[in-house]
Amino acid sequence: MVSTLVVVGLLVAAFVGFNIGGSSTGVAFGPAVGSRLLRKVTAAALFSLFAFLGAWTVGRNVIATMSDGIIPAAQFSPTAAVGVLFFTGLSLLVSNLYGVPASTSMTAVGAIVGLGLATDSLNEALMFTIISAWIVAPLLGFVAGAIVGRYLYPQLEVRLSFTRFERHLVQLDRSGRVPRLRLNTNAAPRDLVGSLLVIVIACYMGFSAGASNAANAVAPLVGNGSITLEQGIVLAVAAIGLGGFTIARRTLATVSDGITDLPILAALVVSSIGATIITVLSYLGIPASLAVSTTCCIIGLGWGRASRAVTLAEIATPSVEGDLGAGLTTGALAASTDSDDPPLSPTVGDLASSMAGERPGRRDRDTAVPPIGEEHVDELSAESLFDRAATRRIVILWILAPSLSVVSSYLLFALVL
Structure with missing residues (x-):
């Protein structure tokens, strides 16, 4: 007979x-939906599919680490499992209240660490790793963002085109006897390449999210044997998919406050780099x-873009006038080399709010990229990429949330349970 605590654990896991x-x-799919490349239902379906693939493959390693690696699986009693999942769910609540993308993984690990410290069963070597x-x-x-921003971003910007279609990219042609699918007639070849990249990278983000996040929802229940590994994956992805089809519709409509000010090319770059880092770590069971990785990539990408105003030798040599360092900011991604022209890449927020419009992009002008050292700092720094105060708040909560999770979990399991 299934105990009440197990039922509560399953409900909390589904909530997470x-x-x-x-x-x-x-x-993951905000840019694709905002660009009218995909409908919300299609985006939710693709996200669920690729989250399942990520969880079923490399995500197994993360579940193994969190269910029987950081502490022995025997420590996950039904009560302990509910406690750990409670702190994970609480981190999501705090994140939503403060509008900060707190790390669910770090907070979940923190709760498990608190349990391990209280029971003197923590795998210290693994935690060091x-x-x-x-x-x-x-x-x-x-570092990856800085390298791309300094050496590759301008070339990508002039070769790729991103636009918001007034009608969806794939349409149903009913002009003949048999309806058939066709591409938007207003989509130029370069638009198609950019659109394909948006969709592929969104699916990649879904894969990475499933690989890293499935464990946060079900690892304690897998550890205590309430459900098997395969059942845990199905439960986690089913809950994730339900969230994608329901409450994510609002998120897809407004995209995300953390990326609306980013040019869509920058959003794709940081998504690719962040997803790759997390996928590799998930494969290693970490x-x-x-x-966290994506935000640091945003900062590096903006700094690398701004640093094109000077050569490496000039960066290493302090400016005589002392103003070089002050001029190099990270707010350089959306700036154009000609202030009279619109940026090559609209922002994610533009696409989602219809401000970008359906446009062919700047194909009729000279799109040569100025050599490094010949771009102007004022033009590269025309827009601020991130708010310093907001970044400070995010970093503080990234440190504070897992720390509070460790302390609260330790006190709960050491003094109460």
Whole structure:
């Protein structure tokens, strides 16, 4: 007979997965839906499919780590499992209240660490590896973003085109006897390449989200044997998919406050880099935060873009006038080399709010990329990429949320349970 605590655990796990699906679907498929490349239902279906693939493949390793690696599986009693899942769900609530993408993975690991400390069963060697990965992953995101921003971003910007179609990319042609699918007649070849990239990277984000987040919802229940690994994956993805089909519709409509100011090309770059980092860590069985790595990549990408105003030698040599360092900011992604022209790439927010319109892009002008050192700092820094105060608040909560999770979990399991 299934105990009440197991039922409560399953409900809490479904709640965690539901919220993960609601937030992650919008972040992954916001650009695709905003561009009218996909409908919301199609986006939710694709996200659920690729989240399942991610969870069923590399996500197994993360579930194994969190269910029987950080602490022995025997420590996950029904009560302990509910407690750990409660703190994971609480982190989602705090994240939503403050509008900050707190790391569910880091908070879930923190709750398990608190249980391990209270029961003196923590695998310290594995935790050292996990914490090291938490430090290295954001640094890799920053470095990769900086390299792309300095050397590759301008070339990508002039070769790719992103637009918001007034009608969806794939349409049903009813002019003949048999209805058939056809592409939007207003889509130029370069638009098709850009559109395909948007959809492919969105699916990749869904794969990465499933690989890293399924464990957050079901690892304690798998650890105590309430459900099998396969059942846990199905439960997690079902809950994630339900969130994608329901509460994610609002997120898809407004996209996400964290990426609306980004040019869509920048959003695709940071999504690709962040998803790759998290997929590799998931393959290694290390739970990590996609939000942390992606945000660090945004900062690195903006800095790299702005640094094109000077050569490496000039960066290494302090300016005589002392104003070079002040001029290099990270707010350089949406700027155009000609202030009289619109940017090559509309922002994600433009696409979602119809501000970008259906436009062919700047194909009729000279799109040569100025050499490094010949771009102007004022033009590259025309727009601010991120708010310093907001970034400070995010970083503080990234540190505070897992720390509170560890302390609260330890006190609960050491003094109460």
